[in-house]
Amino acid sequence: MGRAPCCDKTKVKKGPWSPEEDAKLKSYIEKYGTGGNWIALPQKIGLNRCGKSCRLRWLNYLRPNIKHGDFTAEEDNIILNLYISIGSRWSIIAAQLPGRTDNDIKNYWNTRLKKKLLGKRRQQEDLNGSTLSSSALERLQLHMQLQCQQQPQQNPLSLFNNQTLWPHKLHPFLQDRLIQHNDFQTINPIQFEDLDQISSPNGSASSETSNGVDNNNDDNNMMSTNMDSNGYMGMERISSFQAELDQLLGGNDNSGVNEIEGISGWWSNDSKSTNWDASTNLQTESALYQNYAN
DNA sequence: AAAAGACCCAACCGCTCCCGG
DNA sequence: GCCGGGAGCGGTTGGGTCTTT
Numbered sequence A: 001m002g003r004a005p006c007c008d009k010t011k012v013k014k015g016p017w018s019p020e021e022d023a024k025l026k027s028y029i030e031k032y033g034t035g036g037n038w039i040a041l042p043q044k045i046g047l048n049r050c051g052k053s054c055r056l057r058w059l060n061y062l063r064p065n066i067k068h069g070d071f072t073a074e075e076d077n078i079i080l081n082l083y084i085s086i087g088s089r090w091s092i093i094a095a096q097l098p099g100r101t102d103n104d105i106k107n108y109w110n111t112r113l114k115k116k117l118l119g120k121r122r123q124q125e126d127l128n129g130s131t132l133s134s135s136a137l138e139r140l141q142l143h144m145q146l147q148c149q150q151q152p153q154q155n156p157l158s159l160f161n162n163q164t165l166w167p168h169k170l171h172p173f174l175q176d177r178l179i180q181h182n183d184f185q186t187i188n189p190i191q192f193e194d195l196d197q198i199s200s201p202n203g204s205a206s207s208e209t210s211n212g213v214d215n216n217n218d219d220n221n222m223m224s225t226n227m228d229s230n231g232y233m234g235m236e237r238i239s240s241f242q243a244e245l246d247q248l249l250g251g252n253d254n255s256g257v258n259e260i261e262g263i264s265g266w267w268s269n270d271s272k273s274t275n276w277d278a279s280t281n282l283q284t285e286s287a288l289y290q291n292y293a294n
Numbered sequence B: 001a002a003a004a005g006a007c008c009c010a011a012c013c014g015c016t017c018c019c020g021g
Numbered sequence C: 001g002c003c004g005g006g007a008g009c010g011g012t013t014g015g016g017t018c019t020t021t
Helices: A019-032 A041-045 A051-062 A073-086 A090-095 A102-128 A136-150 A172-180 A189-199 A221-226 A235-248 A279-293
Strands: none
Touching: A019 A041, A019 A051, A041 A051, A051 A102, A073 A090, A073 A102, A090 A102
């Protein structure tokens, strides 16, 4: 038994908004506000639209100070960093980009930014003759989705300061997520098997059985499968993953194809950024999570 | 010039969250 | 504490526009 719909879908108008409808909605909200009730709003104005549709139209198009048009390199940078940090939380990402809407950013990511990154990756693979099976970006996304599902309460800033745990450089959020997500092979062995091949071509690092199921699915999984006796977790894997991301984002090449300036800063080999608690590197993310937690 | 395919984006849908009664 | 309804969110879709053949 589903819940009652917010309006009678057969009686309200759907599809693109006319200039008249826009004008009605805009002038009413500018005069009286939304009144805290979008569902009742169309009736008050005399619009034959669903309240949700009115809300969307206002937020994504009619609201003042909405920015349309091309995204700047700085905006690309912010979107990318936040996407890698928190995944497809478009409303949170939008909150960091004044004038941009979540819908806008979502569309921009899906239609352009992702392709821009993946396209560059393909270009580099062609040049190198490399045949990596799937993009680090997509794997990273999957990884983050799984992470969020499994440990939604986890503080993403919890581990990145520990350089004993992380002798190599990697963005703290990635490291945090990787080390927490210790059973990633168990969850989706197919998705991650090529990662094994990068760091261990004969596949010996994996404890996977022939049917693709990892038997090391216990609380000590990280220790048993991904850490050696010194407590280091699959660093070959992580560093090759990092290298792949570096390459993807142009951090290690000088070919001039780095379309998005600055994005490689926090995972570059620049000695200036070795201290992960440096506020310069993490100010944005820290502020973000602070805001989000509030 | 026209057809086909690719791209883009506004809008919709269905779900969860949140809050008031 | 429970329930119902509105708000908000993210994924998806439909159709207009642009590009390629």
